[in-house]
Amino acid sequence: MFLELFFQYLVAGLTYGTIYAIVGIGFNIVYNTTGIINFAQGEFVMLGGMIAVSLHSLLPLPIAIAAAVVLTMAIGALIEMTFIRWLVKPAVLRMIIITIGISILVREAALHLWGESVRSLPYFTGNEISAFSFGGVRVSPQVLWTLGICSVIVISLNLFFKYTMLGREMRACASNRDAAALCGIPTRNMVTLSFALAAGIGALAGAVVSPITQTSYSIGTGLAIKGFTVAILGGLGNSMAAVAAGFILGILESFSIWVMPTAYKDAIAITILLAMLFVRPSGLFGNKEAFRLKDF
Amino acid sequence: MRIFKLLTVVVACFALFAAPVFAAETVKVGALLAVTGPASFLGAPEAKTLEMLVEEINAKGGINGKKIELIIKDTQASPEKAVSFAKQLIDEEKVFAIIGPSTSGETMQIKNIAEAGKTLLLSCAAAEVIVNPVAKYVFKTPQMDKHAVIRIFQQMKKMNISKIGVLSSNTGFGKAGKEQIEKIAPEHGIQILVNEVYDKAATDLTAEVTKVKAANVQAVINWSIEPAQAIVIKNIRQIGLTIPVFQSHGFGNINYVKAAGAAAEGVIFPAGRLLVADTLSDKNPQKAVLVDYKKKYEAKYKEDVSTFGGHGYDAMMILAKAVEKAGADKEKVRDTIETMKGFVGTAGVFNFSAEDHNGLDLNAFEMLTVKDGKFVVYEK
């Protein structure tokens, strides 16, 4: 029974963790090319879910999700072009406030467009009560879908950044924008692309988790806070570390419920993470030397 | 002197907004509702209902020839706004009565303000503390949590259940229900083995229900009013718990059933009869009112009716009836409501008295369940 419970909590933690990790990756993609912390990242997740649900009444599921991802990418790019593209070397805090403002506007627009009610996509396979049993530990098929699709996202992102020309150009932008510009890389377009990419990933995750978590206009803010936490704790700029930090946060939350009242879940998880941050101010997986040289 | 310029602008703004609103012979009704924000699933249908009713009453020429002027203020469910708006409505608009707020927390924050301002407050929130102790000017229209709890415990007795797990959300609604369950359980010989509060914005509750599973209970009660309650029942079934699941009257929104899909089947919960209006027998005194409200609301707003909007309906109709009877005199209307008997509303049949400013009894609830994605009366 003990082992069974242990793994059941672990599965719960992995489910939370995947969602946090995906939002954290979105933060990192934008941060790497622009140095901006984009607090509107959570809204992309919300938009992905909401648009997919709306389109699903007209289109088959896979097409609805694909269309939602494309639309959200367009919105992400549009946001970048309207608000961010033309700013010359903006201060960090100014950008934070602008992205918070964007996040509020997107959320309010969603409220007035879709109303306050909660929606969700149908389960991809099985239904709300079906579950696979692994020696007493039960896992909903949608959790497997989420884990699977998120792994695919992470792996293809890695391949994209390592082996494609575009990915390399984006990485060049990340490590030194001026030098990249000198090499003839259109840095501004790279920034737009990074917003679109982050939006697309967020939207895909939003659509995939929507059967589990449900979607409403207001879920973005909470996710952004969790994703920000994860991105920072992993060490800003390091997407793989964000995935690890996401799982750590999810599992901490889940196991804290085992021993303490659920009401304090956030408090416990955050306290432990802050303690870690105080010991390693550069993030759990960050490089101390690089941290010292970095300009915030 | 930029500051000076700005100050002039600011002062000018104030003066502009201060322009008096002139209105002839109307009954001013204020409404403090959480139209947006975390409790919008309560406030939004309430606001829509009030707008619909006022439009209808005014189209008929008002109450005794007086039209109703409705002022809806969106509190976003935050108490400091409720306080500010309540003072605004009372001191400034000098409203005849206030309908709302939607949540218990806000209602408790402004209970004293309404009392001091001698203004009728018809709350749409559930907590018992709103009317106990009784405050002279404060009434509420939703059913009592304790009645819901008693109905559930009676049902459990029939099913020979004595060991239960309790889950509730960290909102005023969840808190009030949890307190009543803890208080009343011993009287019915019910033991609570696990008692957890989860976040209202939770997106997955597998860990919480795992804790329930580990406690080996015979049934579980979930008390919440937000979307998370659909997630709870999904997670319960996913981890393989097959015990009966009871929900609160907060489950009375067909959207949650849709969201929970197959997991919603067989959930038992107490609720007002609005949800099963069409299936009621014609002899039921509430049937006419319920069917009428449901039809009008769904025709106008193209969305399913919920019991929350019904609380707004009851508040407005009680007020309208009292004004019709006693005229536009605050004190007389208050007395009329306090002595009102047999008023048929959506939540039940109201019988107010000086000690009971809610006026509903156990009978206001019907035990319902979900069958094939629809609410039906639970019969067993």
Add this chain to the structure above:
Amino acid sequence: MKRYNHILILIAAVAGVQVLTAVLGKQFYLTQLTMTAYYCIAIVGLTLLMGFAGQISLGHAGFFAIGGYTSAVLTTLDLSQFKDSSIVSLLAKLFIVTSRQDLYGGQVLSFNPWAAFIIAIGLTLVIAYIIGIPVLKLKGHYLAMATLGFGTIIYSIVLGTQRFGAADGISSVPAFTLLPGLAVSGNTEFRVRNYYLAWTLVIGVMVLLINLINSRVGRALRAIHGAEDAAGAMGVDTARFKLNTFILSAALASMAGVFLTHYNGGIGPSEASIMKSVRYVAIVSVGGMGSLWGTLIMSTTLTFLSLRGYFGTFDDAVFGAILIVIMLFSPQGILQFDVKALLKKLLRKKE
């Protein structure tokens, strides 16, 4: 004394608005203006931390809540059943615990609001000190994260604890009698007095902060903001200055929390939420980070309009739009908004 010119204008404006409302018979505006004043104290305190010491805090609503909740809990705690215990009777002799009548005529034995106020501020100082030491070692986004975490923890505790009223918050908080005849309370007959009281506090805080930033401390803070390492090399004890500023701004937020709680007669968990902290930071930014006056004007206008409910269901949307517009076109804050320069720029582009 040039630095007091603005203070004089503020005093004139405060008195002017009151006279204006009295003449127009619109005294009810004072209610929201009083509430606004208390939020201003918290926000101006945050300006000192963000604009002058250059340290962001995404958890300032946490300090506001610590003040408000401590005071609310202590003044509504009924100690009647422990009346005969030695501790309570000792406290009663010292007037720390006093008896009063509640709304329904019952006798309640609870903490004197003055005692509760002092305890609340004391508690805030201790917490700010303990949190401040490790947190202020962090920089940039990491500092933002840590303060955000602090805010989350406070919110989660407030919302999860029965004693704090969980989601309902605490209501029926009594008036806070500062002096005989002067009580912080929402009672209509004390409205004018409370208005002056609140704004006198704001003026006091402004005088304090203006003097502070024009002193050695202020110069040190600005040096830290500009280049922390250089400041350290010049012999500025950067850690101590940052910590003291953090504690001072926390104490101001906490004080604002205490007063507003007594004025409203209650407090709810929304006061501790992250969105509230974000709102404070946003207002400081649009006020122009390093400008106490800009922040004061922005916070007065935005808070007042929001509390009046002018924007209805679009309250947050309007707030978001204002943030974006000011940050895009006038990143130095509203006071630096230069229409001419902007027009010139646009015209030149076209050519």
